[in-house]
Amino acid sequence: MRIGLDMMGGDFAPTEAVKGVKAFLDTVAADVHLVLIGDEQQLLPLVAEAQLDQSKYSVVHSSQTVGMNEHPTKALKEKPQSSISIGFHLLKNEKIDAFISAGNTGAMMVGTYYSIKAIEGVQRPTISTLVPRENGTYGLLLDVGINADCKPENLVQFAILGSLYSQHILKIDNPKIGLLNIGEEEGKGNLLALATYPLLKENKQINFIGNIEGRDVLSEKADVIVCEGFTGNVILKMAESFHELALRRNIEDDYMKKFDFEAYGGTPVLGVSKPVIIGHGISKGLAFKNMILLAQQMIESKLLEKIKESFVSNEKQ
Structure with missing residues (x-):
C-alpha cells in the first residue's frame, strides 16, 4: 500500500513530520510505501539526516504551501503545486491509497469534497x-x-x-x-x-x-x-x-x-470514498506516526468498502 503524507502541513513541518515517518519505519514491520510530499530543498536534508530506508519511501516535490490561515478554496485554486493539492491529485488518480495532512483543515475538507467525493448515499x-x-x-x-x-x-x-x-x-x-x-x-x-x-x-x-x-x-x-x-x-x-x-x-x-x-494522531473523514486523515496543526512526531498507523488500519480493514456496502444495503431497504 502507498500512503501519502503532506510534509509541509502543520506548525512544526517538515521537521516533526520526518520524525513521525522515521518512528513509523523504525518500529512498524509492514508492506507500506510512504510518499512524502513537500519542498525538496527543505525535506531532503532532513530525510538524509534521519537515515530512512530508501526502499520504504519516495519524495514528490511541491513548490507551494497552503498556510494555516489562508482561505481554503482560494488557496487550493491559486496553489495547484501545494503539498495539499498534489496530495489530493495523487489520491484521486490512485497513485496513493490514503492521504494525511496536519495542514490547513479547511483546505483539507475542500480538497476532500471536490477531489474525492462522498460515498454514494452519504449526505x-x-x-x-x-x-x-x-x-x-x-x-x-x-x-x-x-x-x-x-x-x-x-x-x-x-x-x-x-x-x-x-x-x-x-x-x-x-x-x-x-x-x-x-x-x-x-x-x-x-x-x-x-x-x-x-x-x-x-x-x-x-x-x-x-x-x-x-x-x-x-x-x-x-x-x-x-x-x-x-x-x-x-x-x-x-x-x-x-x-x-x-x-x-x-x-x-x-x-x-x-x-x-498526539496519542491517536488525527481524525479520518468518514463517509468519503478514499482514506483522508486530518491532523492537529500542532502535531509532532508521535502524532504523525499514529496518523500513518491509522491510514494503514483503514486500508487493511477495508473500512471504506464496508461503509459503501452498508449504505448500498440501506438504500435498498
Missing part, C-alpha cells in the same frame, strides 16, 4: 474524536466540528459511520450508540434530538441504547456518541484542555495523559 461526511475511558478503551464522538448544523437524517448517518468505525478500527463488537442529550428520557431535548431519537430507535443497522448525558461521555455507557458538530467541537476542545491543565499543574496521571491528541 454529509463527518469527523470524529476518540474518547478515552478509564478502563483503557476508547469511545467515539461525532461530529466534532464540520457539521455545526444538522438534520436528524445526518445524525443517523453519523451513527452508522461511527458504528462501522468502532467495529473495524476500534474492534468493538456490536457497539452501543448513544444520542447526546440533556436527559435520558425519550421525550427530552431540543427539536433536533426529539426528531432524531425515533429514527435511531427504528434503524436496524445500529445498536441504539437511547439518550446519554454529558456526564456519560467519558464512561462506557455508549461506545459511539452522536451529536451535531457545534456541541461535539465544544466537548472536544474542553477534553483537550484536560491534558493541558494536568501539565500546567504537574499532575502525573495515566488517564489524563490519554487526552493528549
Whole structure:
C-alpha cells in the first residue's frame, strides 16, 4: 500500500513530520510505501539526516504551501503545486491509497469534497474524536466540528459511520450508540434530538441504547456518541484542555495523559470514498506516526468498502 503524507502541513513541518515517518519505519514491520510530499530543498536534508530506508519511501516535490490561515478554496485554486493539492491529485488518480495532512483543515475538507467525493448515499461526511475511558478503551464522538448544523437524517448517518468505525478500527463488537442529550428520557431535548431519537430507535443497522448525558461521555455507557458538530467541537476542545491543565499543574496521571491528541494522531473523514486523515496543526512526531498507523488500519480493514456496502444495503431497504 502507498500512503501519502503532506510534509509541509502543520506548525512544526517538515521537521516533526520526518520524525513521525522515521518512528513509523523504525518500529512498524509492514508492506507500506510512504510518499512524502513537500519542498525538496527543505525535506531532503532532513530525510538524509534521519537515515530512512530508501526502499520504504519516495519524495514528490511541491513548490507551494497552503498556510494555516489562508482561505481554503482560494488557496487550493491559486496553489495547484501545494503539498495539499498534489496530495489530493495523487489520491484521486490512485497513485496513493490514503492521504494525511496536519495542514490547513479547511483546505483539507475542500480538497476532500471536490477531489474525492462522498460515498454514494452519504449526505454529509463527518469527523470524529476518540474518547478515552478509564478502563483503557476508547469511545467515539461525532461530529466534532464540520457539521455545526444538522438534520436528524445526518445524525443517523453519523451513527452508522461511527458504528462501522468502532467495529473495524476500534474492534468493538456490536457497539452501543448513544444520542447526546440533556436527559435520558425519550421525550427530552431540543427539536433536533426529539426528531432524531425515533429514527435511531427504528434503524436496524445500529445498536441504539437511547439518550446519554454529558456526564456519560467519558464512561462506557455508549461506545459511539452522536451529536451535531457545534456541541461535539465544544466537548472536544474542553477534553483537550484536560491534558493541558494536568501539565500546567504537574499532575502525573495515566488517564489524563490519554487526552493528549498526539496519542491517536488525527481524525479520518468518514463517509468519503478514499482514506483522508486530518491532523492537529500542532502535531509532532508521535502524532504523525499514529496518523500513518491509522491510514494503514483503514486500508487493511477495508473500512471504506464496508461503509459503501452498508449504505448500498440501506438504500435498498
